[in-house]
Amino acid sequence: MKNIKKSTLTFFGAMLAIYIIVQLLLSLGVLNNFWRGIIFWGAAISIVALGLNLIYGFNGQFSLGQYGFYALGAYAAADVTWRWLNEDPSGIVVGFLGSAVVLGLYALVAVFLRRFYNVRVTTRFLAYLLTTVLGYGIAVIGLRPLLEPLLLTVLNALPPAVTQQIVFFLALVSGAAIAGIASFLFGIPVLSLGSDYFGIATLGFTIIVKVLLDNTDTILPFPEMKGARGMVGIPQWTTWTWVFLCFLLVVVVMRNLLHSSTGRAILSVREDERAAELVGIDVTQAKLLPFVVGSVFAGLAGGIRAHDLAFLHPQSFNFIQSFNPLIIVVFGGLGSMTGTMITGFLWILLLEGALRLFLPQGFETWRFVVYPLVLLIMMLLRPEGLFGQYEFPYLKRPLAKLRTRSASPQPGEAAASEEVAP
Amino acid sequence: MKGRPEGLPAEVEARPALLEIEGLTQFFDNLRAVHNFDLTLRQGELIGLIGPNGAGKTTVFNLITGVYQPSEGSIRFRGMELLGIPSHEIIQLGIARTFQNIRLFSKLTVLDNVRIAYHPHAGYTLFDGIVRNKAYREQEDYLTERAQEFLAIFGLEQRQNDIAGSLPYGLQRRLEIARALATDPELLILDEPAAGMNPQEIDALMELIRFIRQQFNLTILLVEHRMRLVMNICEWITVMDFGEVIARGVPAAVRDNPLVVEAYLGRQTAFLK
Numbered sequence: 001m002k003n004i005k006k007s008t009l010t011f012f013g014a015m016l017a018i019y020i021i022v023q024l025l026l027s028l029g030v031l032n033n034f035w036r037g038i039i040f041w042g043a044a045i046s047i048v049a050l051g052l053n054l055i056y057g058f059n060g061q062f063s064l065g066q067y068g069f070y071a072l073g074a075y076a077a078a079d080v081t082w083r084w085l086n087e088d089p090s091g092i093v094v095g096f097l098g099s100a101v102v103l104g105l106y107a108l109v110a111v112f113l114r115r116f117y118n119v120r121v122t123t124r125f126l127a128y129l130l131t132t133v134l135g136y137g138i139a140v141i142g143l144r145p146l147l148e149p150l151l152l153t154v155l156n157a158l159p160p161a162v163t164q165q166i167v168f169f170l171a172l173v174s175g176a177a178i179a180g181i182a183s184f185l186f187g188i189p190v191l192s193l194g195s196d197y198f199g200i201a202t203l204g205f206t207i208i209v210k211v212l213l214d215n216t217d218t219i220l221p222f223p224e225m226k227g228a229r230g231m232v233g234i235p236q237w238t239t240w241t242w243v244f245l246c247f248l249l250v251v252v253v254m255r256n257l258l259h260s261s262t263g264r265a266i267l268s269v270r271e272d273e274r275a276a277e278l279v280g281i282d283v284t285q286a287k288l289l290p291f292v293v294g295s296v297f298a299g300l301a302g303g304i305r306a307h308d309l310a311f312l313h314p315q316s317f318n319f320i321q322s323f324n325p326l327i328i329v330v331f332g333g334l335g336s337m338t339g340t341m342i343t344g345f346l347w348i349l350l351l352e353g354a355l356r357l358f359l360p361q362g363f364e365t366w367r368f369v370v371y372p373l374v375l376l377i378m379m380l381l382r383p384e385g386l387f388g389q390y391e392f393p394y395l396k397r398p399l400a401k402l403r404t405r406s407a408s409p410q411p412g413e414a415a416a417s418e419e420v421a422p
Numbered sequence: 423m424k425g426r427p428e429g430l431p432a433e434v435e436a437r438p439a440l441l442e443i444e445g446l447t448q449f450f451d452n453l454r455a456v457h458n459f460d461l462t463l464r465q466g467e468l469i470g471l472i473g474p475n476g477a478g479k480t481t482v483f484n485l486i487t488g489v490y491q492p493s494e495g496s497i498r499f500r501g502m503e504l505l506g507i508p509s510h511e512i513i514q515l516g517i518a519r520t521f522q523n524i525r526l527f528s529k530l531t532v533l534d535n536v537r538i539a540y541h542p543h544a545g546y547t548l549f550d551g552i553v554r555n556k557a558y559r560e561q562e563d564y565l566t567e568r569a570q571e572f573l574a575i576f577g578l579e580q581r582q583n584d585i586a587g588s589l590p591y592g593l594q595r596r597l598e599i600a601r602a603l604a605t606d607p608e609l610l611i612l613d614e615p616a617a618g619m620n621p622q623e624i625d626a627l628m629e630l631i632r633f634i635r636q637q638f639n640l641t642i643l644l645v646e647h648r649m650r651l652v653m654n655i656c657e658w659i660t661v662m663d664f665g666e667v668i669a670r671g672v673p674a675a676v677r678d679n680p681l682v683v684e685a686y687l688g689r690q691t692a693f694l695k
Binding site for chain 1: 489510513514525526527528533538540541542546548550551565566574580605
């Protein structure tokens with residue numbers, strides 16, 4: 001490509017520098033496991049918060065459900081790798097291929113519904129729900145016996161290190177896809193609610209997910225998740241490279257999405273829903289899309305976190321935790337990607353890093369007194385968030401150049417009567 | 423012909439109907455906001471809809487654009503029934519409207535306000551936008567160019583990167599009309615375009631309405647309280663009171679209609695003369 005913008009170069013240069021520096025520090029052992037955990041956790045929570053910012057900051061839909069999708073992604077990804085380690089590739093078949101089947105069927109249903117357009121949203125929900133059940137049903141009943149031996153042979157023929165990376169990749173994708181599908185199904189009926197009601201409904205979703213996770217081994221058929229006792233035996237496969245690539249991918253995808261025509265439609269819904277509808281924007285779609293994309297981000301982050309922590313417990317996804325991304329987004333500045341990216345790291349650094357180290361022994365619990373204080377002071381002094389509307393140049397909405405060709409001779413404040421001759 | 427006054431030129435009556443509203447009735451709980459409303463618009467007409475506050479004019483607009491579903495009646499646009507079609511699709515069929523109180527996307531730039539209206543025909547997919555391929559770049563340049571040309575027509579070209587909410591009131595009105603026209607409509611519905619304007623701005627607005635009508639080959643339906651504007655530019659007028667049509671006719675006839683004077687113009691006859 002000929003002309004790459006300076007801001008793009010600067011951004012990717014800085015990102016690359018950060019990648020190399022952290023990788024060096026990790027390899028040299030300057031950053032111990034504690035700091036490694038903080039960085040990875042910070043990245044994961046930043047990704048969740050970016051997703052929420054897309055939904056709340058850019059689209060204006062107040063969601064408390066992102067931790068639910070984060071939890072879904074974490075458990076789904078962990079389940080794929082756990083099963084793989086126990087000589088059972090069914091996780092890949094159902095999680096990855098099953099999701100692919102479901103998405104394919106969705107496309108068919110969408111085309112079918114478009115043919116007979118006048119279908120109401122609620123009945124569409126039923127159609128999509130049935131499609132989902134059908135898709136995963138096909139995967140469980142049809143694909144499993146067919147593909148499992150094949151998958152095992154193929155993946156075992158490869159060197160173990162490569163297999164591990166492939167399986168981890170498939171696990172991450174499965175987690176993200178399942179979170180995306182869940183948010184799609186959840187979003188269709190619920191997004192028609194006004195913003196506050198939507199917030200309550202998503203809070204409900206987080207609670208439902210937590211309760212389901214508490215009962216994975218009793219009500220749900222996932223004994224390996226061990227319900228309320230917590231899931232163990234997850235491989236610690238997350239590396240800095242994976243974390244960095246996922247983070248960069250999320251940032252770039254979100255930035256490109258927001259700067260496209262669809263992004264403008266998303267922003268218009270935040271500005272004025274009725275006006276958006278009356279310039280021809282399909283508001284349902286313009287709300288559903290960011291919700292699903294944001295939830296896919298959350299699911300991806302869940303997979304990363306699960307394979308770093310190597311232990312999952314439903315309690316870490318309870319509804320109090322679900323406020324974390326919200327705090328980060330508001331703290332960093334609603335509608336500022338830069339703010340969310342940085343604040344995500346700062347938040348974990350403050351809460352789990354600095355305060356743990358600086359508070360004297362035995363006073364760790366006091367950090368839950370310190371951080372609300374920080375929030376209060378912040379809201380009083382800088383209600384628009386740490387970064388307000390600031391963005392890195394690369395992430396800023398590009399402004400179009402004024403046309404030089406056929407520039408009109410009149411000044412900007414042209415009187416209306418002057419323009420009769422075009 | 424239903425929903426039209428007598429005695430319009432035969433040349434006008436020969437044109438095909440663009441919008442046909444028949445027996446439109448709307449209840450809000452027990453309140454009858456619109457009752458048995460008929461209106462037929464032929465291509466290229468400029469029609470005024472007037473009436474005292476609360477007469478149901480804006481409700482009619484909301485019914486046409488699908489914001490409400492009517493309790494009874496039918497609305498046909500180019501012979502196609504609009505009932506049950508969601509708002510955004512009605513807009514895409516070729517009806518555009520502005521609002522009584524300006525509803526711009528006030529934190530976005532002037533250019534983006536116009537480009538949003540192009541979204542249904544953006545010409546590239548979500549995927550193109552995310553991977554930034556050639557289709558995205560070409561189409562995005564084209565859209566920007568088109569929007570800029572459009573803004574130039576409205577004298578807003580130099581303001582393209584200003585935040586819409588920061589524009590002076592008159593320009594905001596004009597941007598709203600520009601945004602509505604960017605959806606490429608055949609029928610433009612203006613809801614009190616002159617609200618809050620001073621006499622000079624109203625003159626400019628009349629020029630603007632005449633100009634866009636010619637330039638974009640539009641049929642225009644407008645609600646307005648400022649009699650000077652309505653009497654000057656409308657070809658004929660429908661008067662509503664308490665949800666019912668009480669008179670139709672050319673401006674001069676409506677002005678002298680005793681029913682209208684009683685319902686609406688009574689206090690303002692001095693102003694009109």
